[in-house]
Amino acid sequence: MLTRLLTTSTLLPLLRPSSRLMSSSVGLSIPHAKSSLLTCTCVCFDVDSTVITEEGIDVLASHLGKGSEVSEWTSKAMGGNVKFEDALSARLGLIEPSKSSIIECLKIHPFKLSPGVEKFIETLHEKNVDVWLVSGGFRIMIEPIAEVLNIPKDNILANNILHDEEGNYVGFDSNEPTSRDLGKPAALNMIKRSKGHESVVMVGDGATDAQAKPPAVAFIGYGGVQDRESVREKADWFVYDFEELTEVVKGRE
Structure with missing residues (x-):
């Protein structure tokens, strides 16, 4: 029978909880992160x-x-191995995207929201x-995402690709x-x-996001797409599922 073939060493990996299941216990100061939320x-x-x-x-x-x-440069930038501005310049220099090529890309490949993030942001909005x-x-690629999430365009801080009158990339x-x-930061x-905000929380997956504390009072790392050890080590709370954050916010007065 199958059960007779499962030795103790075979069973151990099955018995160990995965890092995703343990996500709520990972972080430098989880109570502080929850209190900040x-x-x-x-x-x-x-x-x-x-x-x-x-x-x-x-x-x-x-x-x-x-x-x-380009993905090589992205990995370096998100891991904190090169200055972000150097990686940004190098990547854009490689692709030199025209305005029409960006619009075409968004039509062919619309972005997918991370599981649970829409509900999390909706809950934040409900709590004002x-x-x-x-x-x-x-910005040109982020504005459609903001629209889906009911985030005003004025609430976006992102990079602007510059084009000439014909729509060619110029920087x-x-x-x-x-x-x-x-x-x-x-x-x-x-x-x-x-x-006039006195208390701001940052949520992100990369080294540049971890840099945002301070002025953020807490940094919550997200590993549902990219699980970066360097980010996990700096996060007040490191999660793999936005539902955990939603449940905390639901407890706000």
Whole structure:
């Protein structure tokens, strides 16, 4: 019988809970992260591999036949191995996306939301929490996502690809805070100053998101798409499922 063939060593991997099942116990200060979610007035989200299941620039690069070269730079940037501005410049220099090619890419390959994120953001809105998308990705690709999630376009801080009158790529706006290293803490400070928020929580999957604390009072890492050890080690709470966060927010007064 099958049960006689299962030795103790065979059973051990089956008995060990996976990291995903243990996600609620991972983090530097989970009670602090939960308390912050219960009291903050603003939650800022990374977009790529957090709100959506892919890296937008990698999808665009693949559409333009430069997928492997660009994904290498993306991995370096998200792992914190190179300055973000260097990786951004290198990736855009490889693909030089025209405006028409970006629009075509979005039509052929619409982005998918991460499981549970729509409900989480809906719950934040119900509790009158200000929601922002703070991304090293591109506004032209993020605005359709914001529309689906009922997030105003004014609540997006992201990079702008520059095109000439014919729609040809000519560069990117280096004045955007998210175009450079340590851009996300700068972006969150801008949000705090302009909106008067005293308590902001950052949610994301990458090294640039972890950099946002401070000024964020808590950093919640998301590993449902990319599980990065370097991010897990810096997160106050590291989760694989947005449902865990939704349940906390439901407890707000």
